Amino acid sequence: MTQLTIQTKKNSSAGAGIVIRIIRQWQMQLMVLPALALIFVFNYLPMYGVLTAFKDYNLIKGFNASPWVGFKHFEAFFESPDFLKVMRNTLVISGLKFFIGFPAPIVLALMLNEVRHRFFKRFVQSVSYLPYFISWVIVAGFISSMLSIDNGSVNILLQKLKLIDEPLSFLSMPQYFWTILITANIWKDIGFNSIVFLAAIAGIDQTMYEAAEVDGASKFKQMFLITLPSIMPVVIIFMILAIGNLLNAGFEDILLLAKNPILWNVSDVLDTYVFRIGIENLRYSFATAIGLFRAVISVALLVFANLIARRYGSSLW
Amino acid sequence: MRRLGAGDRTMVVTIYAMLLLLAFTTFYPFWNALVISFNEGKDTALGGVTFWPRAWTWDNYETVFKDDRLLQAFFVSVLRTIVGTFMSILATAVFAYGMTKKELIGRKYYMIMCIVTIYFGGGLIPTYLLIRGLGLMDSFWVFIIPSLISVWNMIIFRTFFNGLPEGLQESAKIDGCGDWGTFFRIVLPLSGPVIATLSLFTAVAHWNDWFVPSIYINKEYLIPIQTLLRQILNSNIATENLSQIDAAAAAALGRFRTITSRSLSMAIMMVATLPIVCVYPFVQRYFVKGVLIGSLKE
Numbered sequence: 091m092t093q094l095t096i097q098t099k100k101n102s103s104a105g106a107g108i109v110i111r112i113i114r115q116w117q118m119q120l121m122v123l124p125a126l127a128l129i130f131v132f133n134y135l136p137m138y139g140v141l142t143a144f145k146d147y148n149l150i151k152g153f154n155a156s157p158w159v160g161f162k163h164f165e166a167f168f169e170s171p172d173f174l175k176v177m178r179n180t181l182v183i184s185g186l187k188f189f190i191g192f193p194a195p196i197v198l199a200l201m202l203n204e205v206r207h208r209f210f211k212r213f214v215q216s217v218s219y220l221p222y223f224i225s226w227v228i229v230a231g232f233i234s235s236m237l238s239i240d241n242g243s244v245n246i247l248l249q250k251l252k253l254i255d256e257p258l259s260f261l262s263m264p265q266y267f268w269t270i271l272i273t274a275n276i277w278k279d280i281g282f283n284s285i286v287f288l289a290a291i292a293g294i295d296q297t298m299y300e301a302a303e304v305d306g307a308s309k310f311k312q313m314f315l316i317t318l319p320s321i322m323p324v325v326i327i328f329m330i331l332a333i334g335n336l337l338n339a340g341f342e343d344i345l346l347l348a349k350n351p352i353l354w355n356v357s358d359v360l361d362t363y364v365f366r367i368g369i370e371n372l373r374y375s376f377a378t379a380i381g382l383f384r385a386v387i388s389v390a391l392l393v394f395a396n397l398i399a400r401r402y403g404s405s406l407w
Numbered sequence: 408m409r410r411l412g413a414g415d416r417t418m419v420v421t422i423y424a425m426l427l428l429l430a431f432t433t434f435y436p437f438w439n440a441l442v443i444s445f446n447e448g449k450d451t452a453l454g455g456v457t458f459w460p461r462a463w464t465w466d467n468y469e470t471v472f473k474d475d476r477l478l479q480a481f482f483v484s485v486l487r488t489i490v491g492t493f494m495s496i497l498a499t500a501v502f503a504y505g506m507t508k509k510e511l512i513g514r515k516y517y518m519i520m521c522i523v524t525i526y527f528g529g530g531l532i533p534t535y536l537l538i539r540g541l542g543l544m545d546s547f548w549v550f551i552i553p554s555l556i557s558v559w560n561m562i563i564f565r566t567f568f569n570g571l572p573e574g575l576q577e578s579a580k581i582d583g584c585g586d587w588g589t590f591f592r593i594v595l596p597l598s599g600p601v602i603a604t605l606s607l608f609t610a611v612a613h614w615n616d617w618f619v620p621s622i623y624i625n626k627e628y629l630i631p632i633q634t635l636l637r638q639i640l641n642s643n644i645a646t647e648n649l650s651q652i653d654a655a656a657a658a659a660l661g662r663f664r665t666i667t668s669r670s671l672s673m674a675i676m677m678v679a680t681l682p683i684v685c686v687y688p689f690v691q692r693y694f695v696k697g698v699l700i701g702s703l704k705e
Contacts, residue, residue, distance in 0.1 A: 108512065111512055112512050112513075115510065115511065115512065117585050117586040117587055118505055118508050118510070118511050118586050119505075119511070119512070120505075120587075121501050121502060121504060121505030121586065121587070121590075122502055122505035122506060122511065122517055124498075125498060125499070125501070125502035125505075125556045125561075126502075126517055126520060128552070128555055128556050129520065129521065129524060129556055129558070130520075131537075131541075132534070132537070132552075132553045133524040133528060133529070134524075135529070135533075135537050136528065136529020136530065136533035136534045136537050137527060137528070137529045137533075138529075138533075139529050139532075139533030139534075139536060139537055140529055140530065140533055142532065142533060142536065147536075153536070153540075198429070201422045201425060201426060202426070204418070204419060204422050205422065205423070205426065210423070210426075213430065214426045214427075214429065214430050216688075216691065217430045217433050217434055218429060218430065218433055219691070219694075220433065220437075220684070220687060221433060223611050223615075223683050223687065224615070224680055224683060225614070225615030225616075225617060225633050225679075226615075226617075227615075227617045227633045227634075227636050227637045227640070227679075228633075228636070228676050228679060228680055230640070231440075231636070231640050231672060231673075231676045232436035232437070232440060232676075233436075234640070235436070235439070235440060235443070235669065235672075235673065236436055236439070238669070240452065240669070241451065241452065241453075241454040241455070241456070243435070243439055243457055246454065246455065246457065277432070277433065280429075281433070285695055308412055308414055308415050309415040309418060309419070310414060310415060310418050342617075342618060345618075346637070349641060361531070364530070364531055364532065365531060368531065368532040368535070369531070369532075369535060369622050374532050374536060377531075377532045378530065378532040378533060381530035381531060381532055381533075382530065384530075385527070385528075385530060389526070389527070392526060
């Protein structure tokens with residue numbers, strides 16, 4: 091049957107209308123069209139729904155009947171006292187994640203590369219990958235148990251070391267929040283994110299190391315003069331991707347770790363703020379406007395990152 | 408190999424020490440939570456429980472497994488993970504196979520339509536309003552349908568299918584197989600490794616998801632374990648009591664006077680982590696491969 095269709099298609103495709111040609115390959119089209127319909131509904135309709143930002147959305151009236159209000163919600167956001175606070179937190183947290191969280195797996199990969207005992211290397215790798223697969227709910231549970239004022243291990247340790255006299259309630263102290271958040275992120279992702287850099291290291295030509303040994307270069311020098319420069323292309327690609335993600339300060343991690351409202355002054359980033367305003371306070375239009383503002387800047391960052399990528403001879407699209 | 412110089416030896420020793428420290432700090436929170444979950448809660452509250460349980464007990468776990476809400480939540484999690492992973496992988500693989508066909512009319516536009524979604528999206532609120540509007544609130548299908556097609560996985564599948572020998576599909580066609588027949592009889596059986604890898608990541612995402620149910624589900628019997636766990640952990644902070652636990656468990660609590668909210672939370676966390684820790688050693692080689700397939704596309 092299909093065999094026949096293919097045969098006839100080859101003979102008559104020039105003259106046949108596009109509809110007929112599509113119908114002839116219905117089996118193929120049936121594979122992709124339902125999926126594309128789902129993509130349309132769940133990815134493209136929300137893009138249209140972004141127009142909510144320019145309306146006063148009312149759940150009862152629905153999207154169409156809600157009145158247009160232009161840039162009212164954007165102006166309200168820029169003028170609100172929360173704006174500067176949220177922007178500062180977003181930039182600080184994503185900046186910290188970029189400058190500390192991004193190099194961490196590279197350092198781990200470089201260190202693992204120096205390990206000569208296969209078993210030890212495998213052991214460290216296996217253990218360090220594991221947290222990546224644990225949900226943030228559980229990671230946040232671990233953290234609040236570790237930091238618990240009520241005999242959490244960190245408080246026990248710090249008291250034994252005589253660094254603190256009384257146990258501290260770390261998760262209710264704004265000054266520690268950023269440290270805890272970044273540490274938690276590194277703890278969760280460092281092992282998994284090192285995989286890609288380890289693979290890049292594995293691809294390095296071994297004769298370079300042999301030559302360096304003959305020339306008497308120390309291991310330390312080899313690490314900085316051979317390994318690191320050799321994986322630089324991979325590092326740069328990932329760095330560029332990270333720039334495009336700069337407004338992505340985090341969502342699940344912050345929602346789950348900043349349970350105490352005392353922390354909101356330092357923990358509210360654009361994404362979590364959208365969530366609180368929109369889903370919890372039901373101010374849909376206002377929240378959509380903030381989300382759109384974030385999306386526009388993200389796209390600009392992405393284009394910018396891609397421009398840099400082009401200069402290094404690799405482009406994202 | 409040459410003997411190491413003094414400076415190098417210091418470096419290697421430092422590296423081993425730091426890696427050991429990393430392994431320890433990664434492992435310790437799991438271990439400590441496990442220890443607390445097997446220790447009497449009242450005893451834990453006295454302090455000093457770190458590496459080994461002091462007052463061994465099964466009470467925490469017994470309470471967990473007597474709580475109907477928790478059991479129901481486990482059931483929802485297992486169900487959504489199995490159904491969601493199976494359906495998503497199948498639907499995405501079919502889609503990807505169709506997209507490998509060069510003679511597919513409109514393929515270029517379909518592909519653009521997919522790639523755009525990687526970079527642009529409507530954001531949280533429009534998606535939320537859409538799903539409300541579609542009547543998916545408080546429905547099991549809200550776990551399955553919106554995440555059914557993953558563009559990212561489609562691209563990985565497509566790359567894999569393109570690497571399969573052309574001749575096999577040709578011969579199937581000559582033997583009278585349609586596109587669907589070729590897919591199920593020839594292509595799918597050859598795709599074991601990529602299916603395993605992508606299923607692993609999809610299943611982990613389903614098991615770990617707490618956010619989707621927290622905004623779309625109000626009915627208690629549809630709440631999966633991660634979301635319930637979050638509610639329980641939150642209520643500990645607020646009230647330091649066990650108001651979340653239902654009557655049967657409260658009766659058990661009355662019997663086991665040793666339990667505290669912390670010891671109970673740890674037991675629930677351990678049970679919610681267990682499936683992942685159990686399959687983890689067996690799937691390690693797959694996910695390393697998976698990361699590399701994924702990053703090749705970047």
